[in-house]
Amino acid sequence: MNNTRNEQYQIALDELDLALKGDFLPTYIYSYPPKRSYRELDLGTTVRELWANDHSDEINIYLHIPFCRYRCTFCTLFLTTRHDDAERDRYVDALVAQIRRRPTGDRERFVKSVYFGGGTPALLTPSQFDRIMAALRESFPSISSDTEVTMEGTPDAFAAMDLAVLRGAGVNRLSIGLQTLDPEQLRRSGRPYSTDIVAPVIKAVAAAGINHLNLDLIYGMSGEGVQSWVDSLEGVLDFSPTTLSLYPVVVRPESTLDRLRQNGRAAETPEKSLYELYDIAEAILTSRGYRQESFTRFTKAASGYLQEESDFSGTPLIGFGAGARSYTSEVHYSTDYAVARKETSDIIAAYIECQLGKGEELATHGIALTKEERQRRFAILNMTLGRMCGDRYRSLFGGDLRADFARELDAMIVRGCATIDGETVRLTSKGYKMSSAIGKLFFTGRVEALERAYVGR
Ligand SMILES: C[S@@+](CC[C@H](N)C(=O)[O-])C[C@H]1O[C@@H](n2cnc3c(N)ncnc32)[C@H](O)[C@@H]1O
Ligand code: SF4
Numbered sequence: 333m334n335n336t337r338n339e340q341y342q343i344a345l346d347e348l349d350l351a352l353k354g355d356f357l358p359t360y361i362y363s364y365p366p367k368r369s370y371r372e373l374d375l376g377t378t379v380r381e382l383w384a385n386d387h388s389d390e391i392n393i394y395l396h397i398p399f400c401r402y403r404c405t406f407c408t409l410f411l412t413t414r415h416d417d418a419e420r421d422r423y424v425d426a427l428v429a430q431i432r433r434r435p436t437g438d439r440e441r442f443v444k445s446v447y448f449g450g451g452t453p454a455l456l457t458p459s460q461f462d463r464i465m466a467a468l469r470e471s472f473p474s475i476s477s478d479t480e481v482t483m484e485g486t487p488d489a490f491a492a493m494d495l496a497v498l499r500g501a502g503v504n505r506l507s508i509g510l511q512t513l514d515p516e517q518l519r520r521s522g523r524p525y526s527t528d529i530v531a532p533v534i535k536a537v538a539a540a541g542i543n544h545l546n547l548d549l550i551y552g553m554s555g556e557g558v559q560s561w562v563d564s565l566e567g568v569l570d571f572s573p574t575t576l577s578l579y580p581v582v583v584r585p586e587s588t589l590d591r592l593r594q595n596g597r598a599a600e601t602p603e604k605s606l607y608e609l610y611d612i613a614e615a616i617l618t619s620r621g622y623r624q625e626s627f628t629r630f631t632k633a634a635s636g637y638l639q640e641e642s643d644f645s646g647t648p649l650i651g652f653g654a655g656a657r658s659y660t661s662e663v664h665y666s667t668d669y670a671v672a673r674k675e676t677s678d679i680i681a682a683y684i685e686c687q688l689g690k691g692e693e694l695a696t697h698g699i700a701l702t703k704e705e706r707q708r709r710f711a712i713l714n715m716t717l718g719r720m721c722g723d724r725y726r727s728l729f730g731g732d733l734r735a736d737f738a739r740e741l742d743a744m745i746v747r748g749c750a751t752i753d754g755e756t757v758r759l760t761s762k763g764y765k766m767s768s769a770i771g772k773l774f775f776t777g778r779v780e781a782l783e784r785a786y787v788g789r
Contacts, residue, residue, distance in 0.1 A: 408586045
């Protein structure tokens, strides 16, 4: 271990101590390595060859639909708001071609979950959605009525959709990004609909027989006070969702919200207030019978989000579409990524051209994982879900979790963030709250440096 590594560890430890005092809240961890550590890849390998080296029997599927009607002020996801019927149709042609080509090879892999993310996949027409599902079923015959199939979208997009058709086509989990029920916060987030549409949409979800409903809320967007947050929370609890995902706002330099804040036109929410809003939510949700699954997620289901759980425990992910990430055991890759309009449109156009052409798809952007990074990925992601299992670690990597991460685990235990029971490390309630800062203790120097050096466009 070199000095840089020790220095980096010390910085992460200092930040954890700041977080414990409520003075620092790093971005929540939703993957490792994070997308901002991806760079141009020069492996000289096709996507098919990457999958030939992945011997797993199970797989998760993610489809990215990069179209929205508007861009919310906080959002830096990969999407365009400039599209028409013809372009969406061509995009679906490209998706279907990519799925039919079976980049994962002929090896039969059991599909654990399918996720339509975006963007706003709820903008697909029923016939576009049917074409994609038919291609998926053809290429992945293990997809059945038991497979978790999720579609995410905004309330206004779902309001315009026939949810019974979605259910009929296999969607059994809906994830609706509400973000807030406070009309003023909603207006400031750049969303052009009224909160009045939310209740009828939720009613329609139940009427269509979609039993798993996840609702997303964001806190701390724009000088939101405690009362506004409690009202949003109480309001969503009236809808009895199966799962709630609650995100502290992340303000990236590429977002409109960042520009508004720089110009003094949107209020900042101090770290301490974000933790206060988190504490309020945790107390309310646990008192209403929700089980905490991670820093952001609370559920009444056996699993609030099977795709994430199985991804974090090591099941590979095949992504279809521009901007979709794919994780083989050794390489994480995606298309190029951008937020700016022109760059995004160019990337989508290049994706369509590549998939509708005859050539083999190459992994052009991403990161190759060393064994150490795979071990760290396992530790970080399982930690965020509250449990690191030493037996599973040994079966995957042949090592001893407690010995390999003695320093990180000690730091967690001494601070009351974790307990150890035999081979299993468990987060305490304080540990869940600190999990974004704890995760940083485990980052490799390379990933940390790549993420820090990322320049958005
Ligand atoms: C993949 S996103 C988009 C979902 C969907 N298009 C929508 O907006 O309803 C999933 C969730 O991440 C959260 N999210 C997106 N950008 C965020 C940001 N900058 N800060 C915090 N949470 C964010 C939102 O709650 C969002 O619903
Ligand atoms: S938050 Fe959702 S609806 Fe808003 S721009 Fe991002 S992906 Fe589109």
